[in-house]
Amino acid sequence: MSTPAPSTTLVRCVIADDERLMREQLRARLAEVWPALEIVAEARNGQEAVELVAQHRPDLVFLDIRMPGLTGVDAARQIAQLPTGDDWDGCEIVFITAYDEYAVEAFEQGVADYVLKPAERERLAVTVERIRKRLAQRRGDEATADPAGSTSASRAAQPLQQLLHRLAAQMGQPPSYLQWIQASVGQSIQMIPVDEVLFFVSDEKYTRVQTPQVEALIRKPIKELVDELDPKRFWQIHRSTLVNVNAIAGVSRDFRGRQLVAIKDRPEKLEVSRSYTHLFKGM
Incomplete structure (x- = not known):
């Protein structure tokens, strides 16, 4: 050659x-x-x-x-x-x-x-x-x-x-999970520690990354983030939503019986799809 x-x-x-x-x-x-x-x-x-x-x-x-x-x-x-x-x-x-x-x-x-x-x-x-x-x-x-x-x-x-x-x-090593998210905030790119993320919500093109101070965007669907984040820390509650377990303030039901997750110090109510209601069994 x-x-x-x-x-x-x-x-x-x-x-x-x-x-x-x-x-x-x-x-x-x-x-x-x-x-x-x-x-x-x-x-x-x-x-x-x-x-x-x-x-x-x-x-x-x-x-x-x-x-x-x-x-x-x-x-x-x-x-x-x-x-x-x-x-x-x-x-x-x-x-x-x-x-x-x-x-x-x-x-x-x-x-x-x-x-x-x-x-x-x-x-x-x-x-x-x-x-x-x-x-x-x-x-x-x-x-x-x-x-x-x-x-x-x-x-x-x-x-x-x-x-x-x-x-x-x-090699018999324990899994290592994502520690940082590189995301767009306005016209700049920022490195966001995963520990600070409250939840991820995807639409067709982008995924919203929400922290207590910042709302950012990444081009990475939820199905990819699920494989990269610690499942003990981030729960998938909908095909388009991942939530930080430590950020959950409580779970309620609306008039249609759907479970809604409240986030600490945030106004959002994140819907739990039927496939993931077992995560909050008894609530």
């Missing part, structure tokens, strides 16, 4: 592996198949990887899937939740693994990629070509972001989270 053609666009990269020889081997192979790639930092563990990505804001990160302390999967979750901005829209992720068992189908669907240890030149060249195409697509979409901040990167976030959940399950 031939080496990918050189690119005129600088691509910056972080490598994370707890084995020094593996980092050196990967660096050497990358120099062969992608000479223009700039490796800006190397991490020895998952926590260092998150800190270095936050510091250098690279286009690409190679993560060893098994590292002491914070694993590559855990690090990927935290990296995916780092605040983005005008000069950085997140990064592509490639997992490094010594085990074929983690080369699941989702890797082949384009939300992430993998390299088996030790990195072979031919397989790494395939990964490089995929990454370059995704980076070109990401950069091409930056100028066409919609009002809710949706780009190719943000649209890929949900499949990536699904992949990370599956990898965590394969």
